[in-house]
Amino acid sequence: MKEHLPYDDQLAKMLGRGLTSADRPGAIAALKRIGYYRLSAYTYPFREPPSEADIAAKRTRAETFRPGSSLEDALHLYEFDRKLRAVVLQALQELEVGFATKIGYTLGKRAGDGHLKLQHLDASACTVVNRDGVTAHAAWVARYEKLRSDAKDEEYVKHHVLHYGGEIPIWVATGFMDFGCLIRLYSLMDARDRKKIAYEFGLRGNGADTLYRWLRALNILRNNCAHSNRIWNRATVDVPPKFATQVAPEHLHHLNDLDNDRRQKIYLLIALTAHLERAVNPSSTWAWSALPTQAKKLGNVGGMTLENTMGFPDGWQELALWRK
Template sequence: MKYAKPHLNYNAQLDLLRQRGLSIGDERAAVRALRRIGYYRLSAYTYVLRRAAAPGPSSERLAPSDQFIEGATLDQAVALHDFDDRLRGVLLSGLERIEVAMRVQIGYQLGKTDPHGHLDPAHLDAARCGQLARTRGSDTGRTLHAEWLRRFDALLDDARTEEFVRHFVRKYDGRLPIWAATEIMTFGCLTGLYNLLSSRDAAAIALALEVKNRDVVHGWLRALNVLRNHCAHNARVWNRPTVYPPRIPPPGLTHARLHHLPDADNNRVYVLAAIIGHLLVCLDPTTNWPRQLATVVKKFPAVSDLSPGSSMGFPDGWQQLELWNYEPT
C-alpha cells in the first residue's frame, strides 16, 4: 500500500488530535509542545491514552482505536514524555558508569593473564572462542572470536586519530594492550569480550559483581547494552519491552538486595533498573544512584490508570526494598 497521508502543520495536527477526542488545553502551549517534541514522537505517548480496539473475530492482537479515552489530555502525553526523558537520563548515567567500570574490570583481570590476551584465544575460553557466530539467526562463517576481532578492528580504525592509539602505532607494533584497548571498546564490544573470557577471569569479575554465574552476568550486560543504546539515542524506555530479557538468578547466586526479582517481570524496565543499581553498588559503594532513580520514579505523572507498576514492572512496595534505600558508604 502506498503511503498517502499529507503533511500537516502544527495547528492541523492539533485539530486532528482534537477530532479524535484528545483535550488540547492551552493552544499556544500545545503548539510549543509539538515544536519541542514532534507529533510523531509524541504519538508514542498518546498511544497509551487511546481506546482499546473492538474485539475481532480472531485472537490476533489489534492496535488500539484512533479515538482517545474519555478525559485524555495532551498535557498527560507531554508529562509522560518528560518523565521518560528524566528516566532515560538517570538510567544512562548509571549505564555509563557501568561501562567505564567494566573497562577497568576486564582490562585489569585479562591484563594479569596476558597484556594482549584479547587477541589470542589461547588466553581466553577456547571452546567459546571457537563457536560459530550467528547474526540474525544465520551463520556468519566466522568464529565468535573472529567476529569479535572484526568488530574490534573496526573500532580501532575509527580511533586511529586518538593520540594514545597513534602512540602505540608509532612506538610499538600497533597492538594495544588490553588496558588501553578497552578505552576504544563500546558497551557491546565489552559484552562480547566478557563472554569469551576464560572461566577464571570471567568468574573473578562475576564475583566482584556478587553474582556466582558468569552466564548470568553476560546476559545482564547484553540486556543493558540494548537499554544503553535506547537511552543514548533518546528512544522511549519507560514502557518498552526488554529485547533480551535478563536471567533472574535464584537467591543463592546473588546478593539479598536482588532476592525479590524472581517475582518481577524480566520483560520490563524495572528488572534492568534493579540490575543497574546492584552493579553500581558493587562497583562503587559510594554511589547514590539507587536513590536518584527512586526520586525520578516517585514523580511518575498522574495519568489515567498508568503507574510504575503497570507500565514499568515496579513491584508493590518497591520503595521499601533494600536496594532503593541503599546508603552510600
C-alpha cells in the same frame, strides 16, 4: 507515502480523535520541539481499547482516545521519560566504564594482547562457528578492528601507533570498545577470568553466565537511552532468566518473585542497574537518591503508575536494594 502535515493540522488530527488540550500555543510548540510521531508514542496509552475492526486490522488500540485524555498528560509522560533516560544512562555509563576497567585489568594480567590470542581466552567459545562460517572470535576481532579504526584520531591511539607500532594493550583498547563489544569479549574470556569479574560484581557460583545475561539486556536499555527512545513502558525484548538464590545477593532475590508480566517491564533492568552500579562505585547515591527521586515524579497519570506500567513492586522503596 503519507502527505506532509503542517503543525496546525497535526494538532487538529490529535484533537479530532478525542485528545484535549488547554494550551494550543504550548501544544504547537511541543510538536515543533518533539515531533508528531515521537510525541504520539506518549499519547498511545490514552487510547481506547481495540474494537473488533481494530483487532482485524491488527491494531492493539483504537484510533480514538479515552474521555478526559489530554495532550498535557502525554507531555508529562514525555518529560518524565526524558529525565528517566538521563538518570538511567548516568548509571549505565558508570557501569560500562567499570566493566571495561575490570576486563582490561583481568585479561591484561594474562597478556597485553590477551584479547587477540586464543590461548588467553576460552578456546571452545572462541571457535564456535556462526551461520556465516566465521568463528566467534574472528567475528569479534572484525568488530574490534572497526572500533579501533574509528578511534584512530584519539590521542591515546596515536600515541601507541607512534611509540609501540600500533600494538594496543587490552587495558588501553577497552577505551574505544563499546558496551556490546565489551560484553561479547567477556563471553569469550577464560572461565576463571569471567568468574573472577562476576565475583567483583557480587555474584557467586555460576554468576558469570548470569552476569552475561544481565549485561546483554542492559546494553539494549543503554542504547535506547542513548538514542532518546522511549523506555518508561517499553517491553524488555531480552528478559534475563531467574537466577539461583545462591548466585545473587539477598537484596536482589525479590526479582525472582516478579510475575512474567512484571519481568518484561523496566523495573527488573533498573534494579539490576542499581546493584551493578553500586558494585562499581560503593559510594554511589544513585539507588537511594537519583533514581527514586525521578521515579516518583511519574505519579498517577490517567491511572498509570510505577507499579502497573513499569513493574515496580508495591512498597519497592522499603526494599534493601533502594536504601542506604
